[in-house]
Amino acid sequence: MENLEKAIAEIKEALPGMTLLEQEPLSAHCSFRIGGPARALAVPESVSSLAKICSILKDNELMPFVLGNGTNLLFPDEGLQELFLLSTEKLQNLFLLPDGAIYAEAGVSLSRLSSFAQQNGLQGLEFASGIPGSVGGGCFINAGAYGGEMKDVVESVVCLYAPDQGLYELSAEQCAFSYRKSMFNTHGGYVILSAVFRLQPGDKDEIAAKMREMNEKRRAKQPLELPSAGSAFKRPEGNFAGALIEQAGLKGFTVGGAQVSEKHAGFVVNVGGASSHDVYELMKQVRNTVYEKSGVQLEPEVIILPPDYKLEDHSPKAHKNHITVNAGFEQEKKEE
Ligand SMILES: Cc1cc2nc3c(=O)[nH]c(=O)nc-3n(C[C@H](O)[C@H](O)[C@H](O)COP(=O)(O)OP(=O)(O)OC[C@H]3O[C@@H](n4cnc5c(N)ncnc54)[C@H](O)[C@@H]3O)c2cc1C
Structure with a gap:
């Protein structure tokens, strides 16, 4: 925490013209529209200012977390005491x-x-x-x-x-x-x-026609009108997550504001006011029911960031934590 505050102060000093939003709601930066405030969100002006921030973070034993369009992420309702680097505003060459x-x-x-x-x-x-x-x-x-x-x-x-x-x-x-x-x-x-x-x-x-055809297919099959993070689970070998979920009778299954899409069972959608807890619980129940009915273990495709997620440790093990953030989900699976 101390390191993070020190890093934020140094970043402000080194890059005074850069936008740095404090207590920025993460829900505004992800397609699920879920998530409490981030301690800070920096918008680097260029690749070199992004590199400068990374160097300040390293000096403070912190890891960078770069945010793209936030279309594959589930942020916690409690928010995260972390600094996020938004790539999609300026890194547009x-x-x-x-x-x-x-x-x-x-x-x-x-x-x-x-x-x-x-x-x-x-x-x-x-x-x-x-x-x-x-x-x-x-x-x-x-x-x-x-x-x-x-x-x-x-x-x-x-x-x-x-x-x-x-x-x-x-x-x-x-x-x-x-x-x-x-x-x-x-x-x-x-x-x-x-x-x-x-x-x-x-x-x-011909290229334009192919793109149109794929996008029409998407609009016809996917619940693009509702917030989601795309496919909630990865495709299990030799099968389709959506088909297994539908066969398990879970189309439309709801926890709070989170729902297995009526249109495409592979999507979890936010039908209004869903919390990250709703999505997490729903995904756990979906995974358990599918396992009971088909013997197939579904693995999340969505990156789930738990509330206690930390980037502070600069060891290689911590880097792994950055990307195996669904670890809590997997662990509970084994313990159940
Ligand atoms: C309606 C919908 C449909 C979708 N359809 C598909 C589909 O057909 N196929 C598919 O594969 N996915 C699909 N997705 C999921 C998603 O769009 C993809 O996974 C996409 O690649 C995520 O990109 P992003 O910029 O949103 O990444 P984010 O969600 O912002 O980030 C995802 C991860 O990438 C990391 N990351 C992002 N940028 C960087 C960077 N510059 N350097 C290092 N790490 C970085 C982040 O730290 C995070 O860990 C869909 C999502 C939605 C909402």
Whole structure:
């Protein structure tokens, strides 16, 4: 706590023009619309001011937590005594490189990125046009849809490794992308600054038509009219979480303001005033019932941050905590 207050004071002094919101409601920065106040939320003006903040945090033995569009996160109702770094306001550089690849900073939305590719007659990013995340969040989780994933289009990622403050350019292979995984969410400690995308030339109209078709499918099948964080659970091998939940009779199952979507059982939606506790309880009951009925253990896709979540410890073990924040959920599963 002391370290955090000291770091915030130093950041204010080093970057006096930067927006730094104190006691900012996290509900305003996530698609679930749930979450109490963050101690502070900084809006770095550029990649270099983001790097400066990371260096101050390291000096104070703190880890950075970068926020993208907040579309894969469940924040606690109690809020968090942490400093969040918002990438999506300013880190917006997006351009074509001389060799035809696309350069995008972490805060660029995946929909803007895929539209940019389409406008430049480049195909391969159509799958991403309806994913509401950012380049940083998309690389972190290897976002994917309709048979495409970041893994297929990322050529390299530039990131800052918080423990040594080094800048690294990682090839797609080094990013170790697999289903909803990357070395960023399996190792922790990395701040994604930008990525380069290698696409194939294609017909602009055909690319646009493909994007339209995927987005229409999304609108028809997904509860986009209600706050959610997308698929609540990962796809279990050889199965679909939504189908298992529906077969367990849980479509429409409600806890407080949280509900298994009537439209798509794979989504948990906030039907009005849901607390993080409602969502957490609902997900636990869904997981238990599905396990009883089908023997399949569902694993959360949504990153659940518990109220006692801490970034203070600067050890490699703590980095892991950053990204295995569903640990409480998993532990309870074993103890039950
Ligand atoms: C309606 C809806 C539909 C969705 N559909 C899909 C889908 O089809 N496919 C899919 O894969 N996902 C889907 N999602 C989930 C979500 O959009 C993706 O997981 C997305 O990649 C998250 O990006 P974000 O910017 O919102 O990340 P956030 O939710 O802000 O962050 C998620 C994690 O990424 C980390 N992170 C973010 N930026 C950085 C960075 N620059 N450096 C280091 N770490 C970072 C955060 O610290 C956090 O741990 C959907 C969500 C919603 C609400």
